[in-house]
Amino acid sequence: MSLLRTIILGIILTGHLCGGQDELLEDSLETAVDEVATEGIEELEEPEEEGLDLSPPDDRQPCAMWMGGVPGTPGHSGKPGRDGRDGRDGPRGEKGDQGEAGEKGDPGEKGDIGNAGPRGFPGNPGLKGARGESASSYHSAFSVGLSEIVSATNVPIRFNKFFYNDQHHYDDVSGKFRCVLPGVYFFTYHLTVYTKDAKVSLYKNDKAIMFTYDQYQETNVDQASGSVILRLEAGDEVWLQVYGDETVGGVYADNTNDSTFSGFLLYPVNPAERR
């Protein structure tokens, strides 16, 4: 702009000096004025502030008689101006439509084992189990007594009054207990002695292993008793027997006096176990 202003001022001053007689000079002046107008009114008004006169040259001036110069050739086009500064960001646009779902990705790697969870609530009670085997299958016991006086000697005393013999391990025909379940057994007997002495022995497999002897006193009723614990194997037999002749066969029984013999399994023992 300052270059253009200089050119215009030069033309105007030339016009003043040359008296404005040449119409070509006037055309150049008008063209210059138009160019200034296109650049801005403020630029056009500047000459008035500086007191310059753009009116046609006065023929009465001394320079009116001078010869006008040949108009100069138009200058070259100036260099393109530099790019302007970037404008401010525009307003935010509306939200766009949702895009289509992408393809399913590949399965990820297996993760680490997590921490144990809290303890759960108790479950419902289970169904009732099947009926088990009878306890008698694992038990052996008997308790028997005499219903009358036994006079036989050197044979097993045959107890024929039964208090308990559900497993029938005591045989009232032979008068012997026969072991079915191997294990440890307890035997005990309580005998009433009357009219004569009593000497009995507890036998195991034809061998007397313990003895009880009571001397009878006249007009008295005596008692004789004994007990023992034995380890028995299946098939072993245990019984009571008068040990001696009839003089020691005082084992007695009536309606108000009993003589009893009892035995039961304390606990079973595996036959494979060493004794």
Ligand SMILES: [Ca+2]
């Ligand atoms: Ca006695």
